[in-house]
Amino acid sequence: MTKDNKQLSDEVLIEAITQKGETELFGILYDRYSNKVYRKCLSFVKDESAAQDMVQDVLLKVFTQLGKFQGKSRFSTWLYAITYNYCVEYYRKNNKYAMVDIDEGPDISVDDDDEKELLKMRAEQLKWALDQVAPEDKMILLLKYQDDTPIKEIMDTLDISESAVKMRLARARQRVKQVVQEREKVMV
Secondary structure, X not given: OOHHHHOOOHHHHHHHHHHHOOHHHHHHHHHHHXXXXXXXXXXXXXXXXXXXXXXXXXXXXXXXXXXXXXXXXXXXXXXHHHHHXXXXXXXXXXXXXXXXXXXXXXXXXXXXXXXXXXXXXXXHHHHHXXXXXXXXXXXXXXXXXXXXXXXXXXXXXXXXXXXXXXXXXXXXXXXXXXXXXXXXXXXX
């Protein structure tokens, strides 16, 4: 691995790995993203050792599925989608949350007031609230607001329509808002 290789873009590295078989270049991608993946995993499991194990699993999965990356979104978005999905599956397997179909329930229109309120929450309050909602809600909110992923990329990553992305975001924001309101009632 030369110093010049470390300057290559994600897309060039992926092409070299998948088309030319230069698998040793995956180490560069690993170095670029392992800490970010670790922080995402840790935000889900709150256990450093488990998060480290999850990073290895996620990056192994990314390596084995690298040929499936189509370039419809940034590599980082694709990687984070795999990370979030892995974290959601981890929760399912460990039965930490009762899972709910995020598309069931009454239609909720996109409400700018909910979004504004969500963005105003103190960071610690929001972090706590995100830990209380289903992993699918947490995933889509983190993609949109923490990673600043455009709706188009979320559509491509999750393979759903624009209206479905907006609906899931609206529902997730509403659930976070409800969690915060319930907590505030208890604290009064």
